[in-house]
Amino acid sequence: xxRLEQSSGTFREILQTGIECIGDIGSYDVCEVILLAVKSLGxxxxxxxxxxxxxGIVRGLTGLLxxxxxxxxxxxxxxxxxxxxxxxxxxxxxxxxxxxxxxxxALIQTYGPIDRVLRKIDRFAVGNTMQxxxxxxxxIGRVLSEAGLDERVRFDFSVVNNMxxxxxxxxQGFVSGLAxxxxxxxxxxxxxxxxxxxxxxxxxxxxxxxxxxxxxxxRELDVDIVLLDRPGESLEQLNEAVRYLTEQGLSVxxxxxxxxxxxxxxxxxxxDGELRVLEDRTAQAGGPKLPEGGEA
Amino acid sequence: xxxxxxxxxxxxxxxxxxxxxxAAGYDAPGFREKSRKLIFANEEKGVRLFWVNPSxxxxxxxxxxxxxxxxxxxxxxxxxxxVYELLDLKLGICRMMVDGMKKWRDxxxxxxxxxxxxxxxxxxxxxxxxxxIDIIKLNGSIEIAPILGLSDVIVDIVETGNTLRANGxxxxxxxxxxxxxxxxxxxxxxxxxxxxxxxxxxxAEQVAKQEQQ
Numbered sequence: 406x407x408r409l410e411q412s413s414g415t416f417r418e419i420l421q422t423g424i425e426c427i428g429d430i431g432s433y434d435v436c437e438v439i440l441l442a443v444k445s446l447g448x449x450x451x452x453x454x455x456x457x458x459x460x461g462i463v464r465g466l467t468g469l470l471x472x473x474x475x476x477x478x479x480x481x482x483x484x485x486x487x488x489x490x491x492x493x494x495x496x497x498x499x500x501x502x503x504x505x506x507x508x509x510x511a512l513i514q515t516y517g518p519i520d521r522v523l524r525k526i527d528r529f530a531v532g533n534t535m536q537x538x539x540x541x542x543x544x545i546g547r548v549l550s551e552a553g554l555d556e557r558v559r560f561d562f563s564v565v566n567n568m569x570x571x572x573x574x575x576x577q578g579f580v581s582g583l584a585x586x587x588x589x590x591x592x593x594x595x596x597x598x599x600x601x602x603x604x605x606x607x608x609x610x611x612x613x614x615x616x617x618x619x620x621x622x623x624r625e626l627d628v629d630i631v632l633l634d635r636p637g638e639s640l641e642q643l644n645e646a647v648r649y650l651t652e653q654g655l656s657v658x659x660x661x662x663x664x665x666x667x668x669x670x671x672x673x674x675x676x677d678g679e680l681r682v683l684e685d686r687t688a689q690a691g692g693p694k695l696p697e698g699g700e701a
Numbered sequence: 702x703x704x705x706x707x708x709x710x711x712x713x714x715x716x717x718x719x720x721x722x723x724a725a726g727y728d729a730p731g732f733r734e735k736s737r738k739l740i741f742a743n744e745e746k747g748v749r750l751f752w753v754n755p756s757x758x759x760x761x762x763x764x765x766x767x768x769x770x771x772x773x774x775x776x777x778x779x780x781x782x783x784v785y786e787l788l789d790l791k792l793g794i795c796r797m798m799v800d801g802m803k804k805w806r807d808x809x810x811x812x813x814x815x816x817x818x819x820x821x822x823x824x825x826x827x828x829x830x831x832x833x834i835d836i837i838k839l840n841g842s843i844e845i846a847p848i849l850g851l852s853d854v855i856v857d858i859v860e861t862g863n864t865l866r867a868n869g870x871x872x873x874x875x876x877x878x879x880x881x882x883x884x885x886x887x888x889x890x891x892x893x894x895x896x897x898x899x900x901x902x903x904x905a906e907q908v909a910k911q912e913q914q
Contacts, residue, residue, distance in 0.1 A: 488786040584765025
């Protein structure tokens with residue numbers, strides 16, 4: 406996907422992988438997609454957390470505040486940042502009763518392990534939409550614990566990204582060692598309606614670009630072998646040598662001159678149709694050995 | 702227990718926050734002494750504190766180099782980082798304002814020239830008023846812009862207003878009150894929940910104590 410980057414104002418390419426499930430979405434589909442999200446995170450790291458929220462509960466509650474649209478958006482953003490004092494400030498300037506402010510604050514502060522949240526969640530339900538949302542979370546909680554995957558899943562109502570887009574469950578995944586969420590998704594029937602489709606949709610995406618940040622191991626060498634391509638060298642012979650060396654699991658770079666800013670293990674050239682080592686840094690570095698037997 | 706990395710803003714605000722952290726039991730030996738050292742750890746309390754430029758705190762926290770940090774609301778409004786805003790510390794209190802020369806009067810038929818360090822805050826404020834503006838981004842000494850005729854007004858934080866008055870300017874309109882906020886990296890919060898909660902609660906108690914005084 407391509408996303409507009411705030412800091413530079415230009416589009417940036419982001420490599421993602423994920424699923425979209427479009428059609429008549431029922432509780433089964435929702436649960437299966439969430440289980441897949443949990444398992445996907447488990448593939449990336451043992452130390453992961455999936456946060457699940459439900460827009461039916463969050464928007465159900467902010468709807469009760471009877472705020473102008475722009476102010477409600479600001480409240481949703483504050484909920485997304487766990488900003489209790491910010492919510493209170495916006496509500497007070499719009500003369501929302503203190504009791505309602507308390508309820509939004511309580512919602513922000515209700516997060517954590519599934520069973521702990523489920524014990525408190527009933528008091529948030531006012532009206533049918535919210536009750537349906539609570540019921541859905543109860544089902545999800547049960548399915549996750551039956552699958553033995555509930556330990557690393559939390560309910561957290563601060564997951565409110567893209568409020569125009571998502572409507573039902575919405576979730577974000579984190580793995581230890583990455584500063585931002587690596588997985589994001591949820592139910593987005595609203596987008597389907599916007600596109601003129603009469604059906605539901607749910608999906609998620611894993612940001613693959615972020616995963617490269619998890620592997621911070623330092624490589625000692627840029628390339629195992631530099632093979633010199635002298636003027637008049639036989640290209641067939643060079644290519645055969647490259648294939649032979651790469652088949653041994655070595656990385657090879659063919660260069661016309663000895664490269665200046667490249668760390669390599671060995672520097673080799675052809676001499677009288679034989680491979681000859683000009684320089685060997687692997688002995689002290691303990692790098693891979695050049696295969697015996699040279700080249701025929 | 703996991704170690705919490707805490708970014709504090711260099712300067713008076715950072716010192717005030719450190720006082721609160723110390724009173725809450727999160728002291729780091731040597732942090733107050735003037736030295737070239739940048740990072741101060743207290744293994745026992747599980748904290749590592751470091752000074753950074755005040756306007757960079759949000760970047761350190763958003764990118765996870767610090768788990769939590771303290772930053773002015775002005776910087777949060779300007780850069781809109783993706784972080785949790787956990788607590789209003791009620792420190793570093795000031796106001797984001799429109800200021801102008803004493804005799805200045807707004808000519809609404811003209812584009813208003815606004816000099817500021819906070820282009821996003823200025824843009825949002827005037828967009829809300831449907832006022833056409835031309836933003837002149839400056840990095841310091843904003844007060845001089847209207848004096849030299851570079852701009853009609855400035856958008857800047859005002860604490861006492863002394864600098865304004867000394868230069869023949871005065872505050873004209875309040876945009877938003879500003880104070881210091883405790884922020885947290887969203888991913889770090891998931892993996893160090895109890896540690897972040899403990900510091901937040903301890904600081905909230907300090908804020909309440911200072912409000913009583």
